[in-house]
Amino acid sequence: MPHLKWQKSTYSSGNPNSDCLEAARSPEGHLYLRESDDPDTVLVTTPARWAALLRAAGSGATH
Incomplete structure (x- = not known):
């Protein structure tokens, strides 16, 4: 796995001990x-597939 700069959501509590x-x-x-x-458990996807998942979740799609 390449060296990555990990970012937490801006909606995180800011507490370094909170899970999120x-x-x-990647480049x-x-x-x-x-x-x-x-x-140590990492999922890898493309931005397009991630966006499709978020759209489906937001619409309530079940397939």
């Missing part, structure tokens, strides 16, 4: 996601 989603983007454009309390 962290995201990073190739891949999107990496991990839970701050389990940083």
Whole structure:
């Protein structure tokens, strides 16, 4: 895995001990996601697929 600069959501509480989603983007454009309390488990996707997931979740789609 490339060296990544992980970022927490601006909606995080600011507490460094709080668990939240962290995201990073590789120079190739891949999107990496991990839970701050389990940083060794990383999901990799593309920005387009992530956007499609968020749209589906927002619309209540079940497929």
